[in-house]
């Protein structure tokens with residue numbers, strides 16, 4: 587799978603456009619791919635940020651954090667990725683809900699774009715709320731504005747938009763009695779957990795896209811399990827999107843930390 591183009595969106599966050607025509611033909615908002623950098627690499631899931639069926643490409647966005655993403659970041663246009671499997675998972679449920687609020691934390695800004703487009707096309711009023719630590723970590727502001735009716739930016743340090751976290755503008759609106767028919771929150775686990783806690787008292791249906799460790803991506807290994815309404819569900823085939831209010835967040839976040847020591851050791855070796 588040749589890399590057609592690469593772009594550094596902000597420091598350590600890259601967008602890769604990859605030639606994968608059969609994946610591009612079938613991709614839909616909310617789905618993901620699993621790739622291996624080379625024949626000995628681990629398999630990592632990445633949400634599809636965009637696709638072009640005519641050109642035969644899919645775009646993924648990743649942050650350089652661990653061994654695999656560090657090795658991925660060393661590749662250049664013309665280099666190839668050994669395996670790219672997809673599109674996997676269920677597409678986002680899209681219909682005319684009314685007012686849809688899309689909340690994105692960190693580089694999930696890229697992954698909400700296809701959902702925003704699809705929700706707009708279905709006739710929804712789309713509010714996008716993007717949160718970042720500071721202004722240097724924001725990207726695609728114009729594209730987000732084009733694909734929404736309202737764009738709200740929050741930064742932890744107040745260097746762009748309003749100072750504070752991504753949940754605050756949503757909470758204020760709900761407290762004022764403004765109608766929001768559906769929330770979709772995508773980002774780090776802690777951000778999705780607090781988005782869920784924000785909307786729960788108001789009974790607003792809230793969907794999150796879960797990002798557990800995955801291996802096969804086809805429902806066989808069980809490592810992507812998530813506890814939803816007291817039942818074990820597999821994010822790769824039952825998700826990746828679930829009802830945020832039904833998720834056991836503490837269990838999920840503890841499972842995400844399972845291999846932290848091994849991941850650190852692996853990264854040290856990788857950087858040698």
Ligand code: FES
Nearest residue numbers: 803805807808822
């Ligand atoms: Fe193996 Fe989901 S990744 S069951």
